[in-house]
Amino acid sequence: MLGKIEIPGKVVVIADEAIAGRYRVKCDLTISIPNQKTKENYEWIIEQLFLHDCDRYTTLVAIGGGTICDLVGYVAATFMRGLPLVLIPTTLLAIVDASIGGKTAIDTPHGKNLIGSLYFPKKVIADLDVLKTLPKCEFLNGMAEILKMGLIHDPSLFTMECGDEQIVKAMLAKRKVVEEDPEEKGFRRILNFGHTIGHGIEKANEIPHGRAVAMGSLAESYLSMQLGFLNEKEFEKIQILYQQFQLKLPTPYSREQILKKMGHDKKKKEGTLRIVLIDQIGHALPFQGNYCYPVSEKQLEGTFDWLEKHYV
Numbered sequence: 001m002l003g004k005i006e007i008p009g010k011v012v013v014i015a016d017e018a019i020a021g022r023y024r025v026k027c028d029l030t031i032s033i034p035n036q037k038t039k040e041n042y043e044w045i046i047e048q049l050f051l052h053d054c055d056r057y058t059t060l061v062a063i064g065g066g067t068i069c070d071l072v073g074y075v076a077a078t079f080m081r082g083l084p085l086v087l088i089p090t091t092l093l094a095i096v097d098a099s100i101g102g103k104t105a106i107d108t109p110h111g112k113n114l115i116g117s118l119y120f121p122k123k124v125i126a127d128l129d130v131l132k133t134l135p136k137c138e139f140l141n142g143m144a145e146i147l148k149m150g151l152i153h154d155p156s157l158f159t160m161e162c163g164d165e166q167i168v169k170a171m172l173a174k175r176k177v178v179e180e181d182p183e184e185k186g187f188r189r190i191l192n193f194g195h196t197i198g199h200g201i202e203k204a205n206e207i208p209h210g211r212a213v214a215m216g217s218l219a220e221s222y223l224s225m226q227l228g229f230l231n232e233k234e235f236e237k238i239q240i241l242y243q244q245f246q247l248k249l250p251t252p253y254s255r256e257q258i259l260k261k262m263g264h265d266k267k268k269k270e271g272t273l274r275i276v277l278i279d280q281i282g283h284a285l286p287f288q289g290n291y292c293y294p295v296s297e298k299q300l301e302g303t304f305d306w307l308e309k310h311y312v
């Protein structure tokens with residue numbers, strides 16, 4: 001038994017090697033793995049599962065941040081067409097976001113999360129005590145996802161205050177959005193706010209996901225204002241709060257590289273990028289149930305002009 005789940009076969013723990021020693025889960029095999037969701041790590045884990053005679057009754061337990069949750073989730077989704085999965089997220093970002101909603105993926109040199117699947121865990125075990133060892137910069141990465149949820153859905157989450165109650169509220173908010181639209185046919189797309197530009201920045205410069213999402217959320221808020229959906233006063237409030245992140249465009253900076261990486265964004269349709277926009281803090285625009293808006297290259301250039309003026 002692990003919590004309330006029946007475990008019919010072996011239990012294999014796959015943990016971030018940097019923190020694996022800190023947690024003890026009774027299991028048949030522990031695999032420590034570098035914190036990267038690469039094809040190489042994916043293949044290595046699969047090989048270990050074969051070498052240790054794992055079968056489709058084996059339960060995988062992932063211990064780590066969003067990187068490990070995504071990687072192990074994808075292993076669980078694909079090994080023998082699907083193994084029971086338990087996630088034990090250990091970063092703020094993984095607790096409030098990556099462990100909830102069933103998205104699993106690995107990165108490729110062509111872009112982030114381009115190989116993956118939707119595969120829900122049997123259980124997520126979040127112990128907020130793990131956050132005591134989290135460095136401040138990692139805490140801020142998690143805050144970026146909480147603030148994003150504040151911008152798109154629940155204005156009470158748009159604050160830098162982050163006690164246990166606030167964390168639980170953020171988890172429940174994400175769960176609610178996912179439950180309403182598990183397969184991302186419409187409403188769930190709001191969670192991609194900040195991620196179109198954010199992923200471009202993240203991939204072009206290899207910066208942490210949360211930091212890129214903070215920059216992307218600010219940029220996509222500006223875009224919302226530039227396109228006439230968000231008023232200036234509301235945007236000012238957003239810009240003031242993000243000052244606490246001391247955001248700067250990463251170096252070496254190349255607009256072309258970022259736009260190129262954004263080109264691989266999964267929300268692209270027929271050559272046009274579709275971006276989630278807001279009309280006030282706490283509300284993403286529905287756009288007839290599509291929850292994203294086609295943005296031309298020229299409009300995007302305007303946002304990048306503004307970013308470069310203020311954040312280089």
Ligand SMILES: NC(=O)c1ccc[n+]([C@@H]2O[C@H](COP(=O)([O-])OP(=O)(O)OC[C@H]3O[C@@H](n4cnc5c(N)ncnc54)[C@H](O)[C@@H]3O)[C@@H](O)[C@H]2O)c1
Nearest residue numbers: 018065066067068090091093094097098103130133134209
């Ligand atoms: N599946 C989803 O829905 C989803 C959502 C958001 C982000 N993600 C993915 O999550 C990844 C980012 O995850 P992340 O921000 O958690 O970073 P991460 O998993 O890369 O971890 C960041 C760092 O924190 C360390 N760490 C982990 N737990 C710790 C602890 N308790 N104490 C001290 N150090 C600890 C790790 O070793 C690592 O060095 C990205 O790949 C992103 O694409 C997925």
